[in-house]
Amino acid sequence: MNEKDDTLRNIIKDCQSSTPSIGRYQISGSLGRGNMGEVFRAKDPMIGRLVALKTRRFDLVYEQKDLQYIIDKFFEEARIAGNLIHPNIVTVFDVGQDGDYCFIAMELLEGDNLTAFNKEGTLLPPEKVADIIKRVCLALDFAHSRGVIHRDVKPANLMFTRDRRIKITDFGIAMMARTDSTNDFQVMGTPSYMSPEQTKGLKLTERTDFFSLGVVLFELLAGRRPFQGRTLYELMDNIRYSPAPSVLTYNPRLPAGIDQVLQRALEKEPELMYRSGKEFAEEIDRAMKGDSITVHDIKAAKKAALLKSVDFFRTFDRKEIEEVTRYGTFIRYEPTQVIVREGDVDTTFFILLSGAVRVIKNNRKIADLAKGACFGEMGAFTKTARTAHVIARQPCIVLKLDLKVLERQSPSLRLKIYQVFIETLIVRLEKTTKRLSEQAAPNPQQNRHDSTAQIQFSATGTISEPDE
Numbered sequence: 001m002n003e004k005d006d007t008l009r010n011i012i013k014d015c016q017s018s019t020p021s022i023g024r025y026q027i028s029g030s031l032g033r034g035n036m037g038e039v040f041r042a043k044d045p046m047i048g049r050l051v052a053l054k055t056r057r058f059d060l061v062y063e064q065k066d067l068q069y070i071i072d073k074f075f076e077e078a079r080i081a082g083n084l085i086h087p088n089i090v091t092v093f094d095v096g097q098d099g100d101y102c103f104i105a106m107e108l109l110e111g112d113n114l115t116a117f118n119k120e121g122t123l124l125p126p127e128k129v130a131d132i133i134k135r136v137c138l139a140l141d142f143a144h145s146r147g148v149i150h151r152d153v154k155p156a157n158l159m160f161t162r163d164r165r166i167k168i169t170d171f172g173i174a175m176m177a178r179t180d181s182t183n184d185f186q187v188m189g190t191p192s193y194m195s196p197e198q199t200k201g202l203k204l205t206e207r208t209d210f211f212s213l214g215v216v217l218f219e220l221l222a223g224r225r226p227f228q229g230r231t232l233y234e235l236m237d238n239i240r241y242s243p244a245p246s247v248l249t250y251n252p253r254l255p256a257g258i259d260q261v262l263q264r265a266l267e268k269e270p271e272l273m274y275r276s277g278k279e280f281a282e283e284i285d286r287a288m289k290g291d292s293i294t295v296h297d298i299k300a301a302k303k304a305a306l307l308k309s310v311d312f313f314r315t316f317d318r319k320e321i322e323e324v325t326r327y328g329t330f331i332r333y334e335p336t337q338v339i340v341r342e343g344d345v346d347t348t349f350f351i352l353l354s355g356a357v358r359v360i361k362n363n364r365k366i367a368d369l370a371k372g373a374c375f376g377e378m379g380a381f382t383k384t385a386r387t388a389h390v391i392a393r394q395p396c397i398v399l400k401l402d403l404k405v406l407e408r409q410s411p412s413l414r415l416k417i418y419q420v421f422i423e424t425l426i427v428r429l430e431k432t433t434k435r436l437s438e439q440a441a442p443n444p445q446q447n448r449h450d451s452t453a454q455i456q457f458s459a460t461g462t463i464s465e466p467d468e
Contacts, residue, residue, distance in 0.1 A: 052107065090168065127288065129217070194423075324399075
């Protein structure tokens with residue numbers, strides 16, 4: 001690392017007392033280092049208070065012509081954060097500038113951030129996790145009521161102190177700038193915890209914090225993040241378009257209702273997410289007590305109408321339809337968005353409620369599926385890797401069902417779904433057999449070709465006729 005980038009060597013100046021300092025703060029050690037600065041343990045000699053001193057150096061990232069604007073916005077955000085006086089939000093005492101470095105002096109917390117409790121083997125009891133997240137929900141509500149969006153909610157910014165309090169840190173500090181003709185101020189968060197709108201560079205509302213908090217809740221309960229990817233591009237793609245997995249897949253001992261809470265928190269459309277921290281916290285509380293989760297009438301009615309519009313649910317009565325709307329996940333996809341990825345292994349399958357999708361293997365079209373089609377069920381039932389991609393051809397709505405979650409539903413609903421699957425498979429098999437028999441007689445060579453094509457198609461886990 002070159003000398004210009006070395007925070008310790010450049011920011012701390014030696015005073016006559018030989019005590020290194022930043023501004024008036026006397027440095028006693030380092031607490032951690034980030035991409036653009038360092039956090040120090042320091043003392044305010046004027047009042048004898050110990051603080052955490054977070055530094056930022058913007059000239060290493062931004063052009064000189066933008067620098068003053070960036071610094072002004074940094075101080076503006078820090079001043080706003082300084083007005084957030086709440087028991088679950090870290091207190092900001094002071095902001096300032098020393099040479100090329102900007103700094104914020106804040107409450108010094110002793111304890112661990114939640115990254116100490118987000119992996120298998122280190123997870124906190126679910127009841128404790130629920131209590132922590134409910135407190136964070138209400139603290140975010142307090143900040144939002146004062147016009148502050150955190151923008152970077154993640155385990156590293158949630159401190160669990162030695163006296164068992166939860167504190168949100170880094171309010172406003174996550175905001176970074178990109179100055180051009182179309183975007184005045186943008187947000188840089190931590191990729192794994194970004195909301196879909198955040199990954200797209202769209203204007204953010206308070207609900208982006210609740211999506212990020214949903215990711216944190218999932219991680220603290222399951223020991224893994226809901227959205228993953230082998231590359232940053234794949235991660236962003238999954239956050240924007242892939243449905244969240246069921247947390248019960250990774251922690252089946254959890255109350256079933258907590259999965260419904262997480263599915264709503266991790267919705268792709270902001271208008272479907274939680275509207276407030278209070279609402280989010282109340283739903284968590286109900287789920288942990290085993291109470292039913294609130295179903296919003298307009299949304300539920302739309303879901304029911306979509307289900308009734310396809311043949312798969314033609315014989316389902318009102319009670320069964322309502323049960324499916326509660327435990328199923330309804331996902332909207334735009335053309336070219338990936339619904340199923342080749343190689344994935346999980347227990348979910350899909351029913352196309354509107355639009356059309358395409359099955360692709362080895363860059364070849366296997367089949368186009370229309371409204372009412374099922375896909376992914378073979379991989380779900382056999383727990384084997386998906387053998388093809390499924391992408392949206394048109395704007396579509398897909399119902400995602402998880403077999404593990406289905407096992408928790410009423411026996412009558414499980415039986416009904418399995419019966420419909422068997423009937424569907426029989427009908428498709430009869431059509432496929434008839435087609436193959438018609439093609440076999442005139443051209444044995446063609447018959448072998450078609451049989452191979454059908455085997456490939458069947459391996460995709462879809463239920464549909466092959467192309468003409």
